[in-house]
Amino acid sequence: MSDLRPATREELAGLPLEVAPRLLGGVLRVTADGETVGVRLTEVEAYxxxxxxxxxxxxxHARMGPTPRNATMWGEPGHLxxxxxxxxxxxxNVVCAPDGVAGGVLLRGGEVVEGLDSARRRRTAARVDRDLARGPGRLGDAVGLRHPRHDGIDAVTGVPLHGAVAQLLLPVDPVAQPATGPRVGVAGEAGTAAFPWRFWIAGDPTVSAFRWGRGAGPQAAAAT
Known part of the structure; x- marks a missing residue:
């Protein structure tokens, strides 16, 4: 991981739409239950x-304002x-934007680059290794972060939370030309071409499969 460096609070304080593509090629490294798994990020979405x-x-989730569920999104950047x-x-999600301004980048997909055996034990349903963290729920399972125990864990300082430690590493040289398009499975206008807020590394096999959300197909996109 010599081409990576620890993320700083300051560079995550931009708006999620600005920060999201910078995460591509970075690694989320998590130690949970005594096992460490690192995932190279290949697909993200800004919110x-x-x-x-x-x-x-x-x-x-924060479109209506602060709630107990989305409180972390309104907090300090760099928390998860x-x-x-x-x-x-x-x-x-990696929390972005200044403290008190809601925003996050959903980690949609990635490649397990450390702790492969641990990820396989956690994701027994994966038939091939490319599927271990291919999709946001699979990624969360692979690294061992669980709601609500680990909501708010700090991926900048690495302060432990309920037995887990997270670290976000960013590429020294960001991905030059990430692909971009509508977010996956998001309903209504938010999932159309009006919001091309999904970013991914083109051609990477660990990018999750695209699907339109309810009421967000091509016809809905054309009408926005």
């Missing part, structure tokens, strides 16, 4: 909160917002 940026984001999806999957 703003109420009052964040020039365009309201109807797909964000870990939320529960469909009552099962713990998904991981």
């Amino acid at each position: 703003h909160g109420r009052g964040t940026g020039e365009v309201p984001d109807p797909g964000s 917002y870990v939320y529960l999806s469909h009552g099962i999957h713990s998904c991981v």
Whole structure:
């Protein structure tokens, strides 16, 4: 990981739409339950909160303002917002924007580059290694972060939280030309071409499969 460096609070204080592509090629390294897994990030999505940026984001958990669920999104950049999806999957976001301004970057997909055996034990349903962290719920499972125990863990300082330690490493040389397009499975306008807030490394096999959200297909995109 010589081409990586620890993320700083300052460089994560930009708006999620600005920070998201800079995370590509970086690594989220987590030690949980005594096992360390590192995932090279190949796919991310930006989400703003109420009052964040020039365009309201109807797909964000923080679109209506602060709640107990999204409180971490309003906090200090560099912490991880870990939320529960469909009552099962713990998904991981890097909090961005200044303290008090809501924003996060969802870690949608990646390649396990450290702790492969540990990731395989946690993700027994994966038939091939490329699927270990291919999708946000799979990524959360692979690194061992769980909601609500690890929501708010600091990936800049590495301060432990409930037995886990997280570290975010960024590439010295950012990905030059990331692919971009609509977010995956997001309903309504927020999932159309009006919000090309998904970024990924083109051609990487660990990028998750795209699907339109409810009411966000090509016809809806054309109408926005």
